Amino acid sequence: MRWTIKPKPEAAEIYQLAKALKVDVLVAQLLLQRGIKTYDEAKSFFRPKLEALHDPFLMKDMDVAVLRIETAIANNENILVFGDYDVDGTTAVALVSSYLLGYYPNVATYIPDRYTEGYGVSYMGIDFAEDNGFSLIIALDCGVKAIDKVAYAKEKGVDFIICDHHRPGEKLPEAVAVLDPKRSDCDYPYDELCGCGVGFKLIQALGSRRGETIYDQTQYLDLVATAIGADIVPITGENRILAFYGLQVINEAPRIGFKAIIDQVNKATLTITDVVFIIAPRINAAGRMKHGQHAVNLLTETNLEQAAKFAAEIEKFNTDRRELDQEITQEALLQIQQNQEEEGFTSVVYNETWHKGVIGIVASRLTETYYRPTLVFTKSGNKLAASARSVKGFDVYNALEDCSDYIEQFGGHKYAAGLTLLEEQYHNFKHQFEKVVKESIDPQLLVPEITVDAVIELKDITPKLLRIINQFAPFGPGNMSPTFMAENLIDTGYAKGVGAEEAHLKLAVTQNDSYKIGGIGFNLGDKLPLVTSRKPFSAVFSIDENEWQGNVSLQLKLKDIK
Known part of the structure; x- marks a missing residue:
């Protein structure tokens, strides 16, 4: 692995911010590396505010989209909410459809079949809309490149509103509205929203016309946070606010469908990483193994008993998916070797x-x-x-x-x-x-790269430092969990391989014989000879807590050793 140490900001800048925030210089350095230079920026970072979300009408075509939906409702038209079969698409469809159904009954959902229709807007979906009297399709997490399909729909008298976040081609579809912050002619201040995020901006705009505030819509943020995590978009700017409050909803008042999944895995508090590795694969498994509509059904279900049945069904899809992906991965690795x-x-x-x-x-x-x-x-x-x-x-x-x-x-x-x-x-x-x-x-x-935020001494690692680092969450692209490097470490003599086939490395290290701390390195078992020779070594790690028999202690979560 390649270790790249991030440039250290100017010393004067570090001391100035440390003084303004009354924090350690190391914390000030980590904040500056994330582009946070002032007290107010730090306040926004540590205490995200829903009021700081941008006005949805700053997005190109938002006014046209809202007017078309209001017209459809006034004229009693049927609205079809269409979305991709992955996590971003199915959460977006669940969000927009459940919001509209809260005050208008003529709304249905459509997820294309991965196998018969493929990705994105489909001719089958448009034919379904025409056959069933839908005159407006709201496409989520897809559609920005569907020029021919939108033209086909237009011929059949079916209008399109597109809510997408993928890069557009040179030409846009002739839809009523194309909401996509990546449009070159769109001046929306943040262009890293996921598809579900664009869907949320649409309901935020619709709600503002109905006298609602952002606080009336926080119940939908569990869906947005899940999509942000699953779609690996940067957790910066507006996404950070949406993810921060979305996690609160997941942990304090999750929708029934999420509760059914969480009850199965028996996890107390979920981080964005848990959302990515626990909730998202299960939602995704529906579209991968059977049909994405199963995920929408779970995410919009309001009866816990019924949701538990849906969740059990999706758990089975996920187990099948796991077995299949292991089998195919082995075949693919063999093909590469041959x-x-x-x-x-x-x-x-x-x-x-x-x-x-x-x-x-x-x-x-x-x-x-x-x-x-x-x-x-x-x-x-x-x-x-x-x-x-x-x-x-x-x-x-x-x-x-x-x-x-x-x-x-x-x-x-x-x-x-x-x-x-x-x-x-x-x-x-x-x-x-x-x-x-x-x-x-x-x-x-x-060559895989590990980006190191700072070179530190073991004595810098304190419970207070970890408490502050935990407040940097939610972590993700653009705001990764801080990674540190320490040099001249010596194993205290307890290093060993643990786990199946001793694949993992467990050790305790000291630096200058003054401070001792334990560490665990997953899949680093092959590094054991590097640390047992009593020769000094360097390590890259994040800081973690280890709980064992009721005792909680700090530990290094090792990423690499040299």
Whole structure:
């Protein structure tokens, strides 16, 4: 692993902020590295306020979208809330549909089938709308590139409002309104919202016209926080406020569907990491294994008994998904090993029998193992479908754009994307993708990087420091949990491998014989010889609490050792 130490701000700047906030210089340094330079900025960071959310009408087309929905309600039109089958899409559909149903009955939901319809707005969905008398579709977490489909809907007399956060193409669909903060002509102050976040801005705008305040809508923030975590968007600015209050809702007054999931896993207080690893995979599993509508049903259910049945069903989908993704990951790893001689800067694998619902997870696992831009293909109808994942610092979306001659359709973000192509174009595409990545990637990016916030002494690690660091949460892109480095550490003689096959490393270290602290390094068991020689070593870690037999002590959560 590559250790990169973040630049240290100017000493005068650190001391000035430390003095203004009455905090330690280390805390001031961590805040400055997050762009927090003043007392007021620190106050906003530690005490996020709902009132600081931006006016939704600053978003391009918001006024038109609200007017069209109000007109639909006045004219008694049927409204179809349409969304993608992943966590961001299903939470967004649950949010907007349940909000509208709170005061207007003619609202239904539609999630496309991952296998028969594929990603995003579908012709089948539009036909469903026409056949069932829906004259307005609100598309969430998709649609910004659906030019032909929106035109098709227009011919059938079906209007579209698009709420998306993906990068638009050169041309926008001819929808009534396109709400997307990434539009080049949109001056909305924050462009990192997820799809559910854009949906929330829509209900915030609708509510303001009905005399509601932001406090009337906090009940929906559990959905927004889940989407923020699952979609790996930056937890900065407006997302930080939404995630902060959304976690409060999840922990204090979760919707019935979330309560049913939480009751199954028996966890007291959920962090954003728990949301990402406990709630999100279960919601996702519905669309991966069966149908995303199951997730919407769970998230909008108001009867606990019924929600518990839905949650049990989704738990089964998640177990099946886990088994399947382990099996396919092993097959994909074997394929890469067999083709080792032709592998270069990318990993591209294909098997027509692989389950389309888990190729995204498999792509993530392969990226973790080989640390290269990765594509996992499977057969989907008469075409091939793939999930792409990237390494930190490399824009896979741009790379796919440079391969567009061989692609039928693609969309996504810098680090994750999806595409379809014709089977006969697979080898041409694979060759071109390797060429594009080879010519454009900095080879350094192919070595995993650990970013270190600060080099510290073990004596700096105190319960007070951890208490303040915990207030930096919720953590995520743009605001990761602080990572530290310490040098000249010596094992006190108790280091050992623990867990299955001794895969993990447990130790206690000292520095200058003055301070002793325990540490655990998951999947660092192979580093044991580095620490048992009594030779000094350096470690990168975050600070954590260890609870054992009722005793709570500070510990290092080791990330790497050199």
